[in-house]
Amino acid sequence: MITIDLHCDLLWYLSEKGIEAFTEASGAQITKESWERGGPDLLVMAIYVDERHIPHQKEAQALKMAGIYWNLAGTGCYTPVLQRKDLDMPGKKALLSIEGGAPLESEEDLYAFRALGVRMLSLCWNYQNHLATGCLEQYSGGLTLKGETLLKKAQDLGILLDVSHLSEGSFWDAVKVSRLPLIASHSNSYALKPHPRNLKDDAIKEIAKSGGVIGVNFCPGFLQNPSAPGVVEQVVYMAELVGPEYVGIGSDFLGIDNTVQGLEHIGRWMDLEHLLEKAGFAKAEREGILGGNFKRVLSEVL
Secondary structure (H helix, E strand, O other): OOOEEEEEOHHHHHHHHOHHHHOHHHOOOOOHHHHHHHOOOEEEEEEOOOHHHOOOOHHHHHHHHHHHHHHHHHOOOOEEOOOHHHHHOOOOEEEEEEEOOOOOOOHHHHHHHHHOOEEEEEOOOOOOOOOOOEOOOOOOOOOOHHHHHHHHHHHHOOOEEEOOOEOHHHHHHHHHHOOOOOEEOOOOEOOOOOOOOOEOHHHHHHHHHOOOEEEEOOOHHHOOOOOHHHHHHHHHHHHHHHOHHHEEEOOOEOOOOOOOOOOOOHHHHHHHHHHHHHOOOOHHHHHHHHHHHHHHHHHHHO
C-alpha cells in the first residue's frame, strides 16, 4: 500500500518563510517531523507563483521552488518521483507539479521543467492567464490557442493535466484535447458545496471516464461540513457517483489559511484511514482512496 496526498503548497510556503520553516518549531501545517509521524508516503508538491511575482519574476520564483524541492531531496527528506520505479522506493517520496501555468511561455519551458522533475501541470490558477480561464472569473472562457498547444506538448512529454482551478469552459476545452487521465488534485463536489472551485457532477464523471482521480480538498470553505467527517462525506459522495477507484486525497495544506478539526496538519493525515473504515469502505477501497488510485495513474504515464 502507498499513501499519496495529491496537492500541497509546501514549496511556496518555504519560498516565502525560508527552509527553516520546515521544522516542528514553525508550527506549520506540514513539517518534516509531522510528515514523518503521521503523513502519507508521497506528497505532490506544487510550484505556485504568487500573483505579485507576475509577470517579471515568474520564472525566477518557479526555479526557486524547484530548487527548494531538490534541496530537500538532497538532504534525504524524500525520494523524488521521476520514474515508475520510484513509487516503490522505501521511505518518503515527493512528486513535483506546477499549479498555474504562469512560468510557461513555450514548449522549451515544458522540456526544462520536465527535466527538473515536473510530472503534473495545471494551466491556470483562479483567474485568466495566457493559457486558460480560471474558475473565479465572471465568464466561462476556455483554453487559449497557446494553452491548447502547450497542453498537447505536455501530454506528449507524459505530464498529467491537473484540472483544479479551471473554469467550466477551460475544463471542457481541456477534455477535447487531453489524451491522458485527467486529475483534479484538490477539488470537491459542487453538489454538496456550491462553490466555483468545486466540480459539478458532469465534470466528476468525465474525470472518471478518463481513468483519472479527484483529490478531495480539506479547505473549510469547500466543504458543506467543515470537519474531518465532512472530508469523508465528500469522498462518499464521489465514490457513490463514479466509484471509489476514482477518488483520492488532495489536502491543499499550506495553500489554505484554516484547517478543519481532526485534520489540522499533515501528522493527522493517516487518521483518514479509520474515518473511511467507519464510513463503510472496504480495505481495498481505502487503500485506493488513500493513494492506490493515483499510483495507478502515475504507473501508466511515468
